[in-house]
Amino acid sequence: MTTAPLRKDAARNWERIVAVARDLVDEGTPLQLNDIARRAELGVGTVYRHFPTAEALLETVATPCLEALATHGEQALADDHPGRALADFLARTIEAQVTDASLSPVTAAPTDALPRTTELKQALWSVGDELLGRARDAGVVRADLTSDDLVPLMCGIAYAANVHSTPATRIETARRYLTTLLEGVYVQHTRSDSL
Amino acid sequence: MTTAPLRKDAARNWERIVAVARDLVDEGTPLQLNDIARRAELGVGTVYRHFPTAEALLETVATPCLEALATHGEQALADDHPGRALADFLARTIEAQVTDASLSPVTAAPTDALPRTTELKQALWSVGDELLGRARDAGVVRADLTSDDLVPLMCGIAYAANVHSTPATRIETARRYLTTLLEGVYVQHTRSDSL
Amino acid sequence: MTTAPLRKDAARNWERIVAVARDLVDEGTPLQLNDIARRAELGVGTVYRHFPTAEALLETVATPCLEALATHGEQALADDHPGRALADFLARTIEAQVTDASLSPVTAAPTDALPRTTELKQALWSVGDELLGRARDAGVVRADLTSDDLVPLMCGIAYAANVHSTPATRIETARRYLTTLLEGVYVQHTRSDSL
Amino acid sequence: MTTAPLRKDAARNWERIVAVARDLVDEGTPLQLNDIARRAELGVGTVYRHFPTAEALLETVATPCLEALATHGEQALADDHPGRALADFLARTIEAQVTDASLSPVTAAPTDALPRTTELKQALWSVGDELLGRARDAGVVRADLTSDDLVPLMCGIAYAANVHSTPATRIETARRYLTTLLEGVYVQHTRSDSL
DNA sequence: CATGAATGAGCCTTCATTCAT
């Protein structure tokens, strides 16, 4: 059972709000519902009706990206090379986090505004758990690392890539940092080919 | 050339302000100059006179810790075991960052409010640079890592340790994450003894 | 001339709205038409169609109780003991006012939203007038009291009972206050038997 | 130890705010701090600095009147005619309540914003208690009436006088209602001379 | 130097009412 579909005009406003929010996120402006209403040329009430809090809106903005990651995660589970599967998954995660400013706060938040967000975060977490487990079982990954460390470490790498770097170099930097981290994650040292 | 020494009462006020700010930082409260004035039982104007911005105050709070790190860095330079010297330095840095909430924002900020902060950050940066260079020359550290990466990576590790962890476990977690990172930083894998 | 009968579904909606409003009144929540629509699972528009203002709805909620009072008033008129008839009527009025939160605002309001309310208030007023007149004529009641004072005094007693009292003790308190007031209303002091 | 005296300009603003509030109370407008700031031609912050809540301001507006009542209460205690003393006190109370719209809400509020208000309310309450006790001991007053009933009953009388009455007749009406109530309060019926 | 009163922009949120669907 999904939510009742929105009326056409309501749907258009919903889109506008999300689009405006997306732009603000991209330019690094914090989401303020009044501000968004003004930019979307809508009444504040309309924005509040659709998104009771700024967090709900931010999560909505982040959702497509989280879904893409989840989808990719499913594919990674099909890869029978444990090391590569994990590395791939983490690389995508990092790239997303560094590219889309809505992800970090949503990922790091201990509590979610939307159930959908919780679902997606859990899905991602279990994919990560599974991939890490397989890699560990294959002896590819150090034993003291649990899936609880995965999210923090990914957030950390993303954060690192955002400190002192320009948008242009950000992805490249994030990849380098991930590689740096990973080559410690791997017990074996067949680096270039194990990725 | 140092700043003219403060009058005795001015000095006392300065101390009080910094002490109050220190407490606020420790309890995770954002620094608000009005708030600080109230707690220090001083006029806002007095606080503003001593610290034109919240950043300046925060940097002042962070200074002793930065100085301690710089001092330790000097000592590390005396260690003739390049790998251990670097690891030691980084470990201290991380621990400080995780222990003292004033450090992260100051370290990550692209621009400083106080010249002294800039000095200290540069000093730390050169120590890091030197230690990394020596380790790299000794072949202990991967070649693609430059000293520009050091600060971001340390910030990232500290950030990671702060995501989803309690104050109690924070230091331990930070150490684990640093180890995880390092064991990729090192080219050779005679781990325990290379540290 | 009565209002045209409502269509069956419209009648059902009307009932639902009034029932929800009744509940809200009982729990002391102010009537807000949006809120009521949500709780009744109806559109706001529907609520507005039936009740153009919150006052109209409140009066509708109060109506049955006002009607019961009016009915009781008619009966009191049949009582040939003037003092007892008046006391009975007032006691019922007070108890109703203290028990049903919809009454006080409706009673005290200088103007009504619904004609029916005006009718009922006038009916009650004339009953009061008549009962008071008879009691006065019987020399049971002080002469300077007119029927215009009845409503205010009853409102006052109800108000007094609501200040600093719990729902549990409210009725009892109201009765005590009425007795206190009455024993001054009576010129003669053969109290218990004059009631 | 009293509060430090305000600076001259601050005192002027304080006065202005209270004066504006007084006017609003008199014209029956609810106190809104923003509104008051506008009318007093002051910044909102200034109003908030002096009065953190609308209740605090209202109580400040009510204070002089409460003080006058308390003073009068002290004098009433000196009257050795218990019935007259009580009647006098209650009459003043009622007149004040009906004349000054700030009193009712402050009197009826279960909790106070200012300590001074609590003090004054308690003082008034104990005077009432004492006067009632004396009158009861003198056998002038019905025995089932406690001082806890005094405040509610006075509020009730004041409320009654405000229902359906013009400002012009209000005081006179209030006096009549009080008399009506009192002549029941008195056990003996030497009315005119006992007052 | 110190004080702290004043400022007012700025953000948040609610709710009565209208009107297109």
Add this chain to the structure above:
DNA sequence: AATGAATGAAGGCTCATTCAT
């Protein structure tokens, strides 16, 4: 008739910063 999305005025409160005393 019914719906419920949209509106936006209105009110609440905070806080960085200035400046008269």
